[in-house]
Amino acid sequence: MLNIKKPALLLNSDICKRNIHAMAAKAHEQKVVFRPHFKTHQSAIISEWFREEGVTTITVSSVSMAQYFAQHGWKDITIALPVNLLEIEEINLLAAKINLHLLIESVETAAFLTEKLIAACGFFIKIDTGYHRTGIDVSNVVLISKVLEASKSPKLHFDGFLTHSGNAYHAKDKQELINIQHYASENLLRLKKNYLSQYPECIISVGDTPTCSQMPVLPGIDEIRPGNFVFFDVMQFILGSCTLEEIAVALVCPVVAIHHNRQEAVIYGGAVHLSKEQALLPPDPEPVYGLAVKWDRKNWDTTTVLGKVSSLSQEHGILSLTQTGCNLKPGDLVAVLPVHSCLTASLMKEYLTLDGEVIETMNS
């Protein structure tokens, strides 16, 4: 029985390990390199659970995160953010120690690295296959060739083409998700074919949890980089990537007030714990910030939904209660399944397992 007094991020390690195993097994079966994104958990302890599944290659989203995991024995790391030129010193130190892979998407960055890199590095060209956040448009072979030209250096090794289909998060249905995946794959394959004679070892790296969890990997893809699947969350549930039972984390929060007249509870648990990420949970037209389920002081129970988090202040949350939720009273605890577990985990800085063990992260 856990003695929780204030918001705590509970981790069901059995579910988490099952999620890791399932994705590792899928990558293994489909014969692709598994390079999970560690931005979701940011924890050396959880990273060991990946190692137990044979994982040796990982993805991170900052130089700081690469430093942290390198310190914890990870030797092959892709930093999946366009290179921050201001951290060239830190990049050189890392590249001297591990197999580091960077993302390049401009001639300026390629020229800068060609000049400033001391240790050898791999690099991917970041390709935009429809998300339009960043990367070179998949059709822009002129720019891609220029970047490859500007990257010619004994210190830079071309790894291949990398994309993140973040637009998968906006897919209206499974067919649209399939279309997004196929569009990315077909265009990346065509690109690879263009450059294969020059760069026979270049690969294609893709990765987002919706497609990696819902679909088989398409032929020709060499590497997948999903991250969120380690915990999943309400957003992935809405997208069809997981069941509620597969969500591995929940924010346990005290109830501090009940308003029966409007079927609402106030919880101690706000934007500084959950993040203000919101999602639409049809048929409800209003966005939610989390889904509150029963917490029996040992585990949470997704079959007993107590309410949805309908608004968030800095430290408060408002639950719109279900019929069952109306029995809550001040001093009770609820478990809130987060909308976006990556952000909630980053905010909470540590996990508490159901056995009461504290699991630290790089933010602890």
Added chain:
Amino acid sequence: MLNIKKPALLLNSDICKRNIHAMAAKAHEQKVVFRPHFKTHQSAIISEWFREEGVTTITVSSVSMAQYFAQHGWKDITIALPVNLLEIEEINLLAAKINLHLLIESVETAAFLTEKLIAACGFFIKIDTGYHRTGIDVSNVVLISKVLEASKSPKLHFDGFLTHSGNAYHAKDKQELINIQHYASENLLRLKKNYLSQYPECIISVGDTPTCSQMPVLPGIDEIRPGNFVFFDVMQFILGSCTLEEIAVALVCPVVAIHHNRQEAVIYGGAVHLSKEQALLPPDPEPVYGLAVKWDRKNWDTTTVLGKVSSLSQEHGILSLTQTGCNLKPGDLVAVLPVHSCLTASLMKEYLTLDGEVIETMNS
């Protein structure tokens, strides 16, 4: 010249001290108690700047925050969140050391405290004057009387009625803001009059930055509790509470990519730095997550707007660039004025002053 390599929350301490002075002076002139909310800065060092203005009474949003400021010499603290009964031990320890004030809004909580409090405490009844987040409706005198009845204990001293007009943040214009302030004030005054013979010392406490910064305090109000004004932010600018020049914090971020074809830049700086708080900045119909201005490595310049943050991932942000912003290149830095400085400050955990001094917070 500051050597910033990754997202850092810069604090202009001159602006911050001016903001503190202005609000302290206003409270002094209008003869109301100034009990600033410290949830915005969460820093013992910044709290000293309030002490220099004669402030001795403060507001916080959690027991943990009350513990932190009590450790730093603050002796009169209101915890402006309905009491978390699960932290009764911590509350008793605090109440034994300082003048602690709690918020009660139910008979259950009153009865619990009457039974469990060891040290003496003050309490406010939390009143809902239109925000509908929490509190007892201002017209519900039956429940208010019941709570007062259930709170009769030598350990509990009734301080008065407290409200937070969070609906001020949704006011369409100045007239609506005035209406919100007047509605709250008139109803609280009527309430106080009802109970004044029984509780001659009871006071009325109000507080939110939009009304406290834009309007005179209305007659009969005894105490104000604004918090955000210490830094202000883009949301307060939109609401008319401050000018852009009065915003005291900015997140300095490296530019990592430019997409000239769509007038966008990618910055290293995302939801884990700024928070996903968004606001509408008319006439633009799309929400923004921050406003990027020029950073000359010594200070930011609000007269040179480089773009708005139009979307945020975990560690990335997308800037929709102005004409001037189109001159940015990878390796440059920009200063992003946050939409909600309280959340950005909480995420960043520390400040860097323009003199290069690190200012810690309770989250450092």
